[in-house]
Amino acid sequence: MSQNWTGKSLGSAFFQNLLGFFIKYGGRYMAYFILYFVVIFYTLLPSVRNKASFYLKRRFPEAGSLKLLIHTYKLNLTFGKILTDRAILGIRGESEVISSEADKRLCRDLLAKGKGLIILTAHCGCWQAAMSSFDFLPEEKYVIYRRSRHDVDKHAHELSGKDSPVKFIDPAGFAGGSIEIFAALQKKAIVCQMGDRTFGDKAHSAEADFLGGKIGVPFGIYRIAAETQTPIAIIFFPYKGKGRIDSVISDVFYAQNRGGRTPADYLKEAEKFVQSLQKFTLEYPYQFFNYYDMWK
Amino acid sequence: MIATSLDDVKKVLSENLSMEGIDLASLKEDSPLFSGLGLDSLDAIELVIILRKNYDIIIENMDEGRKVFETLGTLRAYIETNRKK
Numbered sequence: 298m299s300q301n302w303t304g305k306s307l308g309s310a311f312f313q314n315l316l317g318f319f320i321k322y323g324g325r326y327m328a329y330f331i332l333y334f335v336v337i338f339y340t341l342l343p344s345v346r347n348k349a350s351f352y353l354k355r356r357f358p359e360a361g362s363l364k365l366l367i368h369t370y371k372l373n374l375t376f377g378k379i380l381t382d383r384a385i386l387g388i389r390g391e392s393e394v395i396s397s398e399a400d401k402r403l404c405r406d407l408l409a410k411g412k413g414l415i416i417l418t419a420h421c422g423c424w425q426a427a428m429s430s431f432d433f434l435p436e437e438k439y440v441i442y443r444r445s446r447h448d449v450d451k452h453a454h455e456l457s458g459k460d461s462p463v464k465f466i467d468p469a470g471f472a473g474g475s476i477e478i479f480a481a482l483q484k485k486a487i488v489c490q491m492g493d494r495t496f497g498d499k500a501h502s503a504e505a506d507f508l509g510g511k512i513g514v515p516f517g518i519y520r521i522a523a524e525t526q527t528p529i530a531i532i533f534f535p536y537k538g539k540g541r542i543d544s545v546i547s548d549v550f551y552a553q554n555r556g557g558r559t560p561a562d563y564l565k566e567a568e569k570f571v572q573s574l575q576k577f578t579l580e581y582p583y584q585f586f587n588y589y590d591m592w593k
Numbered sequence: 594m595i596a597t598s599l600d601d602v603k604k605v606l607s608e609n610l611s612m613e614g615i616d617l618a619s620l621k622e623d624s625p626l627f628s629g630l631g632l633d634s635l636d637a638i639e640l641v642i643i644l645r646k647n648y649d650i651i652i653e654n655m656d657e658g659r660k661v662f663e664t665l666g667t668l669r670a671y672i673e674t675n676r677k678k
Contacts, residue, residue: 472627472641473634476658479641483651501635517638524642558639 316381320388325539328385332377340370348588349373355508355592356582368583375536375583379423382540394433395537396544401433403546407528408436413482415522415529419493419574421585422534423542437486438463441474441518443496463489468496473517482525490518492531492570493587503560503567507575510592514571516563523554529566531573535581547573597673602665609643610636622666629664637662648676 312335319328339345349369353360357368407414414436418424440463466474466481466488473496481488495502495513502513522529531548548569555562578585603617615630626632632640640662644650650672652658661671 468634471655471659472637472662475634475637475641476652476662477655479645479651480653480655483653496634501633517635520635520638520642524645558635 313380313384317384317388320381320384324389325381325385328381329378332374332381336370336374336377340366340373345369345373345588351590351592352508352578352585352587355510356578356585358509371583372585376586378538379536379584382423382536383425385540393540394534394542394544396433400544400546403549404434404530407530407549408434408485408487410528411485412525412527413485414487415482415518415527416487416489417492417518417529417531417570418489418533419491419577419585420587421574421577422581423536424491424534432462434487437481437484439466439477439481439486439488440464441466441468441478441488441490443467443469475517475521478518478521479525482521482527488518488527490515492518493574493591500560503564505564505568505571507571507591508578512571512591514567516560516567519552519563519566520558522566523552523563526551531570533573533577535577536584545577547576594673595676595678597669597676599665599669602669602672605643605647606630606640609639620665622664622669624665626662626664626668640668644672647678648672649678650675 316328316331316335319331346366346369349372350365353365353368353372357364360368404414442465466477468474478488492514493512495515501515501517503516504511504513519529521527529550529552530546533545533547535543535545537543550566550569552563552566560567599620599622603620606612607617610630610632612630620630624630626640627637630636641652644652652661661667
């Protein structure tokens with residue numbers, strides 16, 4: 298199960314810029330209005346339908362061709378709205394994270410233990426905008442993130458011209474970014490990892506059941522967490538419409554140090570993450586944005 | 594400074610990393626760590642852990658790490674200079 302995602306944006310730079318224009322001069326609802334038609338165009342593209350079908354056929358196994366087309370439209374529309382809202386955050390600064398006080402308190406309590414915090418999330422909901430807006434925690438924030446050269450989507454800070462509120466660690470960089478991850482945790486910072494994307498070959502991923510099949514998820518972060526005794530919080534950021542982002546802490550745990558360094562040593566942690574992810578997709582079926590065959 | 598030989602370092606690495614098929618005796622000070630020993634990102638995690646556990650060394654930044662992990666010799670020298678146990 299080697300890396301088979303590309304990081305290529307679903308939409309073109311032209312449509313990104315077009316939406317940017319309507320956001321700037323027409324506002325959110327003008328951009329949404331245009332989006333409905335743009336998404337119809339994309340949904341009718343066979344390549345886009347194919348990319349969406351890997352997930353949707355597993356999430357809606359009973360769906361026929363027509364229903365699958367509708368599901369694809371809804372998935373793409375939600376994705377489009379989230380990207381639009383992210384652009385609005387960058388261009389107009391309008392966004393609202395509606396985390397519960399209990400979740401905020403839990404994050405603060407975990408950080409108070411003095412070991413930093415690892416946030417595991419996935420390519421679902423408003424993961425990008427959420428990390429930019431996660432400002433109720435004053436600690437330094439690092440995101441383990443590899444930007445594909447085919448990715449034309451602009452982050453909110455790039456559109457606003459401001460400095461990024463988070464620092465990025467490239468998992469494909471020197472030593473897989475591990476030195477920077479350890480150094481960040483040493484500083485009691487927050488490190489955020491996409492738990493659903495693997496880098497490198499099969500030896501770097503643990504397999505867990507997701508929507509009726511096995512997917513590979515990275516386990517190196519659990520090895521680091523076990524060694525540093527850093528708490529892990531699985532947090533998803535469901536989109537609540539019109540620039541509103543919720544944050545849901547799905548699970549909090551410590552990775553066990555079993556002494557090994559194989560996928561089997563961290564299978565339990567990987568399964569916890571994937572179970573949380575599956576629960577999220579059941580609750581928010583149109584907010585899971587891995588447009589490739591994760592089960593291959 | 595605690596004297597640290599190349600053999601000491603090789604022994605620790607071979608005990609903690611998957612180095613099957615590598616002739617330890619042939620490794621020299623100038624052997625590159627990643628391209629030469631075939632180490633990958635998971636091994637890099639183990640290397641950082643080895644430094645913490647065995648020598649109480651924490652590498653603070655990427656530039657420093659890049660230099661330390663260049664060759665077996667740079668790693669040995671860094672351990673020798675910075676180890677606390």
